[in-house]
Amino acid sequence: MAIKIEKRSWAEPYRMKMVELLKMTTKAQREKALKEAGYNTFLLHAEDVYIDLLTDSGTNAMSDRQWSAFMTGDEAYAGSKSYYLMEKAIQQFYGYKYVVPTHQGRGAENLLSQIMIKKGDYVPGNMYFTTTRLHQELAGGTFVDVICDEAHDAQSEFPFKGNVDISKLDALVKKHGAKKIPYICVATNVNMAGGQPISIKNLKELREYTNKHGIKIVHDMTRVAENAFFIQQREEGYKNTSIKDIVKEICSLTDAATMSAKKDALVNIGGFMATNDWDVFEEARNLVVVYEGLHTYGGLAGRDMEAIAVGIKESVSDHHQKARVGQVEYLGKRMEEFGIPLVKPFGGHGIFVDAKAFLPHLTQDQYPAQTLAAEIYADSGVRTMERGIISAGRKANGENYYPKLELVRFTIPRRVYTQAHMDVVAESAAMVYDRRKKIKGLKMVYEPKYLRFFQARFEKLK
DSSP states (O other): OOOOOSOOOOHHHHHHHHOOOOOOOOHHHHHHHHHTTTTTTGOOOGGGEEOOSSOOOSOOOOOOOHHHHHTTTOOSSSSSSSHHHHHHHHHHOOSSSSEEEEEEEEHHHHHHHHHHHTOEEEEHHHHHHHHHHHHHHHOOOOOEEEEEEGGOOOOOOOOOTTOOHHHHHHHHHHHHHHOOOOEEEEEEGGGGGTOOOOOHHHHHHHHHHHHHHOOOOEEEEHHHHHHHHHHHSSSOOOOOOOOHHHHHHHTOSSEEEEEESSSSOOOOOOOEEESSSSHHHHHHHHHHHHHTSTTTTTTTOOHHHHHHHHHHHHTTHHHHHHHHHHHHHHHHHHHHHTTBOOOOOSSSSSEEHHHHHHHHSGGGGHOOOOOOOOHHHHHHEEOOESSSSHOOOOHHHHHHBSSOEEEEEEEEOOTTTOOHHHHHHHHHHHHHHHHHGGGEEEEEEOOOSSOOTTTTEEOOOO
C-alpha cells in the first residue's frame, strides 16, 4: 500500500551545537516576581522567564559563521576593516550608497530625525512605531498615520495590511503642502499592525506619487527580509523571485533607511542609517560623532559589525525565512485550534493576540493587553508584551491615544526555540483563555515621561 502524505513536514535549516539551560519556576514564584515587577513584563528579571517572547530584538541565536566573524573583528578606533565589510554587505544586499553605523535602530532614527525634520513638519507613515514617532516629535514634527484601513482591523485577511493609503497621504499634502512633509516613513513588516507586509505594487505607486511631489521615502527596514518573504508568497509575479532580489527591489524604491540589525540581521546589538543622498550622509556622519562614536564604528565594536555583515547575508536566504516565518505560522495555527482571537493574517515576527476580543469585559482604560501579558506569565513563565493603549502613549495635550488595536505580542526570536516550545506557549494561552471571564484588569500606578510601556508599574484591580 502506497503511503499518502498530503503535506510534507519541514525542519529548521540548522542544528544546535550548544544549549542554554533555563530556570524552571512555580506559579507562586511567578506571581511573586510579577507583583515585584509591577505587572510589567519588561521589569521581570530575565532569569525568572521560561520562554521569552518579549521581543525579537537582539534575542536571536547567531550562527557559527557569525561567532567566527567575532574573532576577526577589527577593534581599531578609526577606519576599522569591520566597518568596510559591513558597508560592503549593505551596499551589496540592500543597495544604499552611504552607511553610518549606530548602536541600534533608535540611534539611526535620532540622526535622521534631527537632519530631516524641522519644527512644524508633518511626517506620514504606515502606522506609528514607538521610538520612531518619539524621535520625530522631539525634532519638532507631527506623525500622521497613512496606513490602509485594513491594518486597524484585526480580523481582516487583507494580505498587505502594511500598504500606504495614497489618498490619505494626498489629503495631507493638499492640507499642508509638500514642503511641510520632509519624508514619508515606510516600515517593511509593520510591527504595530501585527508584523504585516507592504506590497511592491503599493511601494511603486507610492514612489511615483512622492517623485511627483518631491517627497522622500525613508525605509524602516528592520524586518525587510520577512516582508520580502510575504511578497514572494502572496504577490503576483514574485513566486519565483528570490528573497535576496525582492529585498534589493524594495530598497531601490526608497531614498534612505534606518535599521535595527538586532532583528533581521540576526545579531544581538547594532544598527545603521543608510542613504543615497551625500548631503544627508555628510550631516549624519558629523552628528554620529556627537551621539554614538566615530563614523566608522558608531557605538559598535568591530566584532559586532563583522557579525552584522554575515547576518545580512544569512537573513536573505530563502531557506532561513521559510523556517523563520514558518515557526510563527505554526504557533498561530496552534492557537487557532484553541479558538484564541488573533490578528489575521499571521505576521512575520510573532503572533499578535487580540486582547479586546480575548477580554471583552475590560475597558481599554483597564489595560486588557497588559493584563493578558501578565496572566500568561503567571500561568507558564512565558513572557510576552503589550502593544495597545500603553504603548501608544499620550498626545501633546496629555490625553491618551486610544488605538483600535489592543494586542499582546508573542514575538519569536530567530533560531532560538523549538516547535515544542511553541506548543507550550499555545497551551498556556489556551489555559488563560479558558478562565478569561474571571480575569480582572489593572490600574497604572507609575508612569514615566517617555515610552511608558518600558517602565510603567501597575496594580491589580479588585
